[in-house]
Amino acid sequence: MSASVDNTKSFLEVSPGIRNWLYTLDHKRIGLMYLCGILFSLLLGGAFALLVRTALFSPGLTIVGQDWYNKFFTLHGAVMVFLVIIPGIPAALGNMVLPVQLGAPDVAFPKLNLASFYLWCSGAFLLLLATALGDVDTGWTFYTPYSLESQTAVIPAVAGAFVLGFSSIFTGLNFLVTIHKFRPAHMGWFQMPLNLWALYATALMQVLATPVLGITLLLLFVERFMQIGIFDPTLGGDPVLFQHCFWFYSHPAVYIMIVPAMGVISEMITTFSRKHIFGYRFIAYSSVALALFSFLVWGHHMFVSGQSRLANMVFSALTFSVGIPSAIKVFNWTATLYKGDIRLDTPMLYVLSFLILFTIGGLTGIFLAVLSIDVHLHDTYFVVAHFHYVMMGSTLVAFIGALHYWWPKFTGRMYPEALGKLCAWGVFVGFNLTFLPQFVMGSRGMPRRYWDFDPEYTLYHRLSTIGAFLLGISLFVVVCYLAWSLKRGKKATQNPWGGTTLEWVAPTPPTTFNFPEPPPEVELYDYDDLVEVPNANEDGVTNWERRPATGKPAKAHH
């Protein structure tokens, strides 16, 4: 980072050229590059999903037989989990937003940040290589002993997930240090935007859980290469140990997905309600509580894997407790809406979808935590519907919402609002149409990961497939109009939504070190003296400006 960096121009313009982007240390550029990769993966994973859904349109042979079906759902799961949902909010949006919300010039370790990005690319490459080499059919969970025997390209897929894990670890580490060491003097822990609390809790989980996945996948990898025997029962190894290690990561991983989503939701919900967030400390603490609890409940994925009864009971009880911090958040968000001046811009539509979908997803998780019920529901479509409500209905919806929220800030352009709203509705309706029937058929016994089904389920599968296409098309249109808006969108103002966090004080788009002048101290979530100025720029976009409210002095200082 040379001293000659121009900190007056927008980071998008300052040093053009593909080389300058590929070698950039600017967290916003890295975030945007992640975003491209992630959106691409989203379309790819979505294409696999639609193939799966098409195959399930009717009982019996439709487009593909069982081998291809197994490959499709495995690739769908692996791409969506490892390439989209886990890095989505932290690596792409978090990277862009976190330093700006802190008022910092960059993350603590910009080179490490770039390295994480290239690790992500390598991992993605390996996963795609697995696809090209004839696919993987183990499911994204890579359970042993099947993953030891499968003749498909398990090795590159596992290697890819391993590398992606390290990308995630280094991103988390970077964020932890940045939040610890780059907060301005006036920003104590409880003056941090809630998004930063969420990213902090996420980063903790990334650093504490992902290494366990790393060693597990490494052992699986070595096992396939050299038959080391740790997981192979024919050599005296323990295949259930794999499940324990896998879920020890992958349960926290579901919180790595959801907690940052909760962070962006907290930001958006207060902005679009024009009202101070309700229960700041509760939301902040519950993020950390979720991070800690998430390490204690992995056994709920293994109720029928031969765990001891005692273990089952303990894990079941602990799993219920995870509902508490989740519910605390939902209550606080709802209370924030109460008597707010709610603005239904596109991001807010996603926020409201999130609230509904997350509540359904979380509650069905509680159903599954009940031992006797889980024995019936385990490995059925009920589980599939549950985790899609939380992973897709919550995390992905929050991600798309937040993408709209910060899009103007970081690209300098507005997306087309009317189309945005239409697609938000498409996502919401399509999503429910896809997954509500899955709850029903799951509870009636339709097992997951089957390529064929009894005709009694045909109606549900058809509804689900139709919903999936609506959902897929809506998301595809979102990606298209966002890309379109990069050049054609209306010019964005500095603060088009009236947010109170520091990024809305930075120029649009921010400069290389984010702030040409040291950022002022802001009053977090205080909307009183923010005034809406319609038609603030030549494209007629709204801006919100801080005006001293009656009696109160302006808060510009330093």
Add this chain to the structure above:
Amino acid sequence: MSAQDNDKGGHDDHGHGHGHGSPFIQHHYDDAQHQFDSGKLGIWFFLVQEVLFFSGLFVAYILFRHHHPEVFAYASHYLDVKWGAINTAVLIVSSLSAAWAVRCAQLGQRRGLIACLVITLVCAFGFLGIKYIEYSHKFHERILWGHRFDPCVASGGAHLPNKSNQCDGVKSSVVWDFKTKKADRGCLDAETGYDWEPATPGIQARCQVAEIKIGVQGNERREVGRRAIEMCEAAAGHGQPHKPVPCWALVENRHVCPKGPAAMVYYGDKAVRTDVEIEAVCEAAPAPAAPEDAFAHAADRPAPGQATLTRQAPPTKHDLQVAWSNGPPPQNTNMFFSIYFAMTGLHGLHVLAGIFVYIWLLVRALKGHFTPEYFGPVDYAALYWHLVDLIWIFLFPLLYLIH
């Protein structure tokens, strides 16, 4: 390390060009201290990550040890405590020099810094060298993981025949040549239990096998007395004992081949000594391979004619060794080596990574990059190195010192 996060004063002057002292202070930090503190916190988080990375293996260790205590007690005797202890000492010394390097860097003692870095590197190489010796010995003896676990010796050092019939070299016993149906090399010395001249053929007699008595249930038997016997048996026809069939078998005679393979039976992966008796009619003993063959005393060769060959020789040193040691490996002994190689291998990779880091530090130290204002990398590397050391300090007793 995480407690002092709040004590750093504001960094409100970032975002515009201002000079830093050392050329290695990056621009987005307020000052050298800010950079150092950030790096330090970062490396601590990294170490936490490392601990968790290893934790998976420690869990596997606990689990398998809990399930198979006998395996761990038996198998750890295969490991050489001497080398393990030396390596422990080597790493402790290197940790000391790594810490000292930090001190030198802080005080600006360039020579001391370079010396300490060199010592650390030498120790790291020493560690890997010793590990190489240990590993190569294990490879030789087939004391490996999974199906590759096929040891030539029991954990007390006594010889075992092995399934793959190829304990050549070091301490092996006899190798059977399936084509010529002769024991084509090796003959154990009864006193030492060592194969003195693995290249020299053993001394055989041509015998007619009359009966093979095995003190175990017949259908549990997979491979009797290495395949030599098996072939005799096949030729003799199952269920038709007492029908003499010409066959090559090693003669059980303490002066000829005291440890013929006939003394072992395999159940699955497990080799067990058993009271195999071979009754055979020997035709003649072949001439000694070479006059200087130490064991080729004509008087000790079985005379032509009828002879009953049973294992009735007095206990050899081999027998005693087997008795002292825990006998042949219990089932799943391979699991110990799965864990052993996984843990020490991963640790070794970390040592290797440390070597690269220290070479890089050495180059930078030679270029004079480190000053009392800027010495972070030396400090961070030392922390990493201490962790690598610490992990070994756990591995050493857990693997080498089990009773």
